[in-house]
Amino acid sequence: MGSIDVWAQMTTERMAAAPWLATLLRWTGQGDKGAVPTPxxxxxxxxxxxxxxxxxxxxxxxxxxxxxxxxxDAQISAAPERFRGLATVDLTDPMQAVREIRRWVDGERxxxxxxxxxxxxxxxxxxxxxxxxxxxxxxxxxxxxxxGHTGPLKRSxxxxxxxxxxxxxxxxxxxxxxxxxxxxxxxxxxISLTIKFPNFYVDTSAYAVHRLPTDFxxxxxxxxxSRVMFGTNWPMLSPGRCLKQLDALGLTDDQRxxxxxxxARRVFNL
Numbered sequence: 001m002g003s004i005d006v007w008a009q010m011t012t013e014r015m016a017a018a019p020w021l022a023t024l025l026r027w028t029g030q031g032d033k034g035a036v037p038t039p040x041x042x043x044x045x046x047x048x049x050x051x052x053x054x055x056x057x058x059x060x061x062x063x064x065x066x067x068x069x070x071x072x073d074a075q076i077s078a079a080p081e082r083f084r085g086l087a088t089v090d091l092t093d094p095m096q097a098v099r100e101i102r103r104w105v106d107g108e109r110x111x112x113x114x115x116x117x118x119x120x121x122x123x124x125x126x127x128x129x130x131x132x133x134x135x136x137x138x139x140x141x142x143x144x145x146x147x148g149h150t151g152p153l154k155r156s157x158x159x160x161x162x163x164x165x166x167x168x169x170x171x172x173x174x175x176x177x178x179x180x181x182x183x184x185x186x187x188x189x190x191i192s193l194t195i196k197f198p199n200f201y202v203d204t205s206a207y208a209v210h211r212l213p214t215d216f217x218x219x220x221x222x223x224x225x226s227r228v229m230f231g232t233n234w235p236m237l238s239p240g241r242c243l244k245q246l247d248a249l250g251l252t253d254d255q256r257x258x259x260x261x262x263x264a265r266r267v268f269n270l
Contacts, residue, residue, distance in 0.1 A: 002052035004264040005239055007144075007180050007205035007231035009057045010075050011036050015066040020152035037235040039078035046082065049239030052261070053270060055111065057144075058088040061119040069104045076109055084270070085110040086144055091120055094131040101135040111268045112136075112178070114144040118154040123164035125171075133172045142201075142267055147179035148186060151206065161189040169197040176267055180231060181206045187215045194219075194227050201267055204259075205231030210245035217249055225255045229264045 015021065016035040037045075046054055056075050059066035072085040087104040089097035104110045113136050117124055124145055136143045147165065149156040158164070161183060169177065178201045183190040193200050202224070204212060212220075220228050232242050251259065264270065 002050045003230055003239070003243070003260040004268075004270065005046070005051050005054040005232050005234065006178065006203045006229045006264050006268070007057065008042070008054045008234035009059065009067055010039070010042060010072075011235060012067050012071060015059060018066065020154060035235065039075060039083075042234065043079055043082060045234065045238045045240065049243055051239045053082060053084060054234070055084050055086050055268070057086045057114045059114075059116070059119070060088045060090050061116075062092075062121075069100060069110075073104070073109070080109070084268070086112045086114040088114055089132060091115065091122065091126075091128040091132075094128065098131050098135045101132065101139060105136075105139045105141055107139065107141055107269060110141075111270065112142045112144050116146045117158035117164075118146065118150045118152065118156070121155060121158060123158045123160075125164045125167035129168070130171075133168065133175050136176075137172065137174050140269075142176040142178050144178045144180060146181050147190070147202070148181050148183040159183075161186050161193055165200075166193060166196075169193065169200055173197075173199070175199060177201065178203060178229070178267065181233070182212065182216055184213050184216070187213055187219070190216075191219055191223070194223055201227045201229060201263065203229040203231035204242070205233040206237065208237065208242045208244065209249055212249075220249070220259065221251065221255060225258055226263060228259055229267070230260050 013036055056072050058069045058072045069087050076083045076085050087110045089100045146159055147161055148159045176199045180203045182204055232239050
């Protein structure tokens with residue numbers, strides 16, 4: 001079996017026009033090229049790196065939809081054996097958020113929900129998230145979010161794990177949470193929450209593996225071996241670029257398989 005990329009998106013023109021996206025593209029050194037991928041370019045990048053399945057995110061923020069659930073549904077239809085979806089919601093309309101999750105998230109085509117806290121400037125223990133967490137538990141799917149500092153010129157505080165995400169893990173022990181983007185600079189907090197909460201996971205999106213913090217690599221080889229998943233943040237980073245120096249991590253065969261696909265297959269029930 002090939003790899004599974006748990007964080008990607010096919011950026012729309014309106015998302016590409018967002019001023020904060022320019023800083024993400026600057027971080028990854030690609031200017032504005034590739035900011036709006038297609039199913040064809042996404043599949044080509046997957047094939048080049050041996051990625052079997054990619055989870056495509058919808059995005060919604062305070063100014064409205066950036067990638068709608070309907071658009072992600074259409075993207076999945078372009079290659080339903082290769083793409084799955086992560087739905088999103090409008091936090092300002094809690095009942096409609098619950099209805100959206102009930103409408104889209106079936107555990108087969110849409111396999112989770114993603115909300116990015118820095119986009120809303122609301123940490124994950126804000127009351128507006130709580131109906132979403134209950135709906136995820138009812139649907140039997142993970143809640144995916146971002147942890148650690150932000151590449152865009154937005155506040156990083158919302159990505160701090162303790163106390164914000166810890167409050168959620170305490171209040172919703174049944175909820176599987178996947179924190180994207182590694183969690184740097186709060187790696188100690190990440191490790192602490194992993195030990196404390198069995199339903200907390202993390203992905204390596206936004207990092208080429210040779211850029212992972214040393215402490216995080218040690219975590220991957222220890223207690224994190226069953227908790228860490230591969231992600232890219234496509235189109236900001238390609239799967240090939242992320243995995244180019246994978247051998248240098250020195251993972252065992254079991255650790256490598258769990259990182260690239262095994263943990264994701266289990267957590268997202270793929």
